[in-house]
Amino acid sequence: QKEVEQDPGPLSVPEGAIVSLNCTYSNSAFQYFMWYRQYSRKGPELLMYTYSSGNKEDGRFTAQVDKSSKYISLFIRDSQPSDSATYLCAMSGTDSWGKLQFGAGTQVVVTP
Amino acid sequence: DGGITQSPKYLFRKEGQNVTLSCEQNLNHDAMYWYRQDPGQGLRLIYYSQIVNDFQKGDIAEGYSVSREKKESFPLTVTSAQKNPTAFYLCATNSGTVTDTQYFGPGTRLTVL
Numbered sequence: 001q002k003e004v005e006q007d008p009g010p011l012s013v014p015e016g017a018i019v020s021l022n023c024t025y026s027n028s029a030f031q032y033f034m035w036y037r038q039y040s041r042k043g044p045e046l047l048m049y050t051y052s053s054g055n056k057e058d059g060r061f062t063a064q065v066d067k068s069s070k071y072i073s074l075f076i077r078d079s080q081p082s083d084s085a086t087y088l089c090a091m092s093g094t095d096s097w098g099k100l101q102f103g104a105g106t107q108v109v110v111t112p
Numbered sequence: 113d114g115g116i117t118q119s120p121k122y123l124f125r126k127e128g129q130n131v132t133l134s135c136e137q138n139l140n141h142d143a144m145y146w147y148r149q150d151p152g153q154g155l156r157l158i159y160y161s162q163i164v165n166d167f168q169k170g171d172i173a174e175g176y177s178v179s180r181e182k183k184e185s186f187p188l189t190v191t192s193a194q195k196n197p198t199a200f201y202l203c204a205t206n207s208g209t210v211t212d213t214q215y216f217g218p219g220t221r222l223t224v225l
Contacts, residue, residue, distance in 0.1 A: 008152055034213050043116075043202055043216035044155075051211070088154065090214075099145075099170075100214055104154040 003027050006089055006103025015112050019076035023089035023103045026070065030091040030101075033065050035074045038086045038105065047087075048074065079110045115139070116217035118203050123222045125190070125197070133188045133220045135203035141215075142208030144186035148172060149200040149219075161186055162208060190222065198224045 006023045013019055021035075032051055036044035048063040050056045050072075056063045064073040072091070076083055089103040116137045125131045135144065143162050147155040157170030161180040175194025180186055190197045200221050204214040 006154075032211065032213070036216075041200070041219070041221065043118075043218045046213055046215065049213050099157065099160065100155075102154040104152060 001026065002104075003101045004089065004091060004103045007106055008104050010107040010109055012109045012111060013079055015079060015081060015110055017079050017110075019074075019079050019083065019108055019110070021074040021076075021087050021089075021106050021108070023072050023091075024070055025072075025091060025101075027091075027093065027101070028067075028070070029093035029095065031094055032092045033063070033072050034090040034100070035061075035063055036088040036090060038088060040085075044088055076108075081110050081112050084108060084110050116203060116205055116215060118201075118217040118220050120220060121218065123220055125222065125224050127224055128192045130189055130191050131222065133190065133201055133203075133222070135186045135188065135217060136184055137186075137203075137205045137217075138184060139205055139207075139215070140183070141205035142183070143206045144180070145204040145206075145214060146170075146176075146178065146186070146188045147202040147204065149202060155202065158188065197222055 004025045035048040038044040050063050053065045053067045060077045062075040086105040086107045088105045090100040119134045145160040146158040156172050159178040161167035177189045202219045203217040206212045206214045
């Protein structure tokens with residue numbers, strides 16, 4: 001069983017809809033949670049970074065962490081065709097010295 | 113212009129040849145990482161280095177080698193011992209503190225012919 005599970009999709013939504021992405025994990029030591037966006041044939045770029053449990057909002061993006069359920073989510077409001085990409089969750093613990101565990105990534109397609 | 117550069121963007125190799133992928137950064141970050149990405153499998157860690165002249169194996173180090181002679185550079189050699197080297201290779205860095213995240217380069221696509 002992988003430490004981080006993420007549905008690979010693809011997830012297809014119409015423009016303007018809310019995109020909902022999630023990951024589950026098994027390691028209770030994870031404290032830092034990230035979401036990256038990756039366009040085709042490009043390097044991942046950091047979207048959201050959250051420490052421990054709670055919510056964080058940045059523009060159209062909201063990240064949620066529920067450590068009791070070992071579950072993290074990313075919501076994209078008012079989705080645009082430019083949001084079409086693969087979204088990777090990643091996480092680490094205080095004893096892992098910056099090493100990240102990644103989910104497989106979810107491909108999102110926003111149709112005009 | 114700060115950032116991480118990887119070269120070349122595309123690389124073709126014949127079976128049995130070693131090839132070296134370049135990763136350079138001017139972010140003054142201590143830690144550097146190499147990942148391999150295959151379709152549907154996310155990122156898998158090959159090697160990482162926390163300081164100059166020191167590096168550790170990641171989850172899939174077999175068939176790869178690295179060096180860290182300078183803080184700015186962390187080249188990856190894909191050797192002929194790597195059985196399935198065709199993949200997208202990503203270099204990443206972070207400042208070396210546990211609360212920092214990783215920042216990625218643009219990647220190198222390696223194809224073995």
